[in-house]
Amino acid sequence: MSQIHSQIHSQANTSQTLATNLLILGSGPAGYTAAIYAARANLSPVLVTGLQPGGQLTITTEVENYPGFATAIQGPRLMEQMAQQAVHTGTRIEYDLITSVDFSHGSPFHLMGDSGTTYKARSVIIATGAQARWLGLPNEKRLQGAGVSACATCDGFFYRGKNVVVVGGGNTAVEEALYLTHHAAHVTVIHRRDKFRAEKVLQERLFNEKKISVLWNTIVEDILSAGTPPVVTGVVLRDIQNNRQYSLQTDGVFIAIGHTPTTSLFQGQLELDSEGYIVIPTPRSTQTSVPGIFAAGDVQDKIYRQAVTAAGTGCMAALDAERFLSGL
Ligand SMILES: Cc1cc2nc3c(=O)[nH]c(=O)nc-3n(C[C@H](O)[C@H](O)[C@H](O)COP(=O)(O)OP(=O)(O)OC[C@H]3O[C@@H](n4cnc5c(N)ncnc54)[C@H](O)[C@@H]3O)c2cc1C
DSSP: OOHHHHHOOOOOOTTOEEEEEEEEEOOSHHHHHHHHHHHHTTOOOEEEOOSSTTGGGGGOSEEOSSTTOSSOEEHHHHHHHHHHHHHHHTOEEEOOOEEEEEOTTOSSEEEEETTSOEEEEEEEEEOOOEEEOOOOOTTTTTTBTTTEESOHHHHGGGGTTOEEEEEOOSHHHHHHHHHHTTTOSEEEEEOSSSSOOSOHHHHHHHHTOTTEEEEOSEEEEEEEEETTTTEEEEEEEEETTTTEEEEEEOSEEEEOSOEEESOGGGBTTBOBOTTSOBOOSSSSOOBOSSTTEEEOGGGGOSSOOOHHHHHHHHHHHHHHHHHHHHHO
16 A cells, blocks of 8 residues: 555544535545545545555556656556645545445435445545456466556557467457557467357457467466566466367466446446446436436446546546536
């Protein structure tokens, strides 16, 4: 945990009620950007960090594509800066986890924190993000950031001229494989079935791409590494048709089996799509199906999933919340 994040103390005592104009759920780029904009609009926002203060970027190393940094910035450092900016502009940060919500009676909304605090908010911005799905392989977690990734847009750049594998068979896997051809010398897609689930147009593009080959009916059983600090050197595969186990040399492993948005809390309270993402009924807005509740970042975005797009929608959500509050 980074410096400011480890210094955030919950100001909540058990059983207290905390009333606010705007409650922000989540401390990733979307949540902090919303907080900065809302604080500068004198809304005195309260931001609840959740269990991962700083969000997904705290588990990565170098971030090279967030504008404003001439050289790469470390993910935890970037989030530390955002947290400090949110506090500096006037955000109250609560180190708490929202465990239940009641949006059924309109504004003010009631939310319960794990600390025992009841939050009473005239408007809410949900920025609870999403988590990549992993395979659960023995060495997968240990090698994340050392050759194992779930984001080609984020990490593809580091594999210029190298060989990589992509695991999966849906749209995510095919899109990641196509993106990686801009950098890698060769991309091997590993799929446990004998056909893809991805859209036909994407499949056609993949089959026409000379840099991509596909291993069908194959599962990954582990990831191999060498050196200190370790770097990925290969994958252990099994052909499920003849049960043969073998290894394949590779420099990088991209797990592309989808993401899970953090929305179980909102089931029955907000409109969610079939994959659990928060639905934004009106384009170019952050307003959810309940007036006064806004959503920003990966929790409502299954396409872009970048820190800068999360920050962008965080800004939009704060501006939308400000307009909603002035109309009350
Ligand atoms: C390993 C890795 C590397 C990446 N590299 C890059 C990169 O180089 N460049 C790039 O642009 N993007 C990168 N990304 C993607 C980027 O991190 C995400 O797009 C971005 O973090 C999404 O921001 P967010 O604010 O929507 O949510 P998140 O960052 O996912 O944050 C969600 C927040 O919600 C909180 N939360 C969850 N549930 C609750 C609750 N019940 N109550 C209160 N709070 C809650 C969590 O604690 C967390 O703080 C990377 C992602 C990963 C996993």
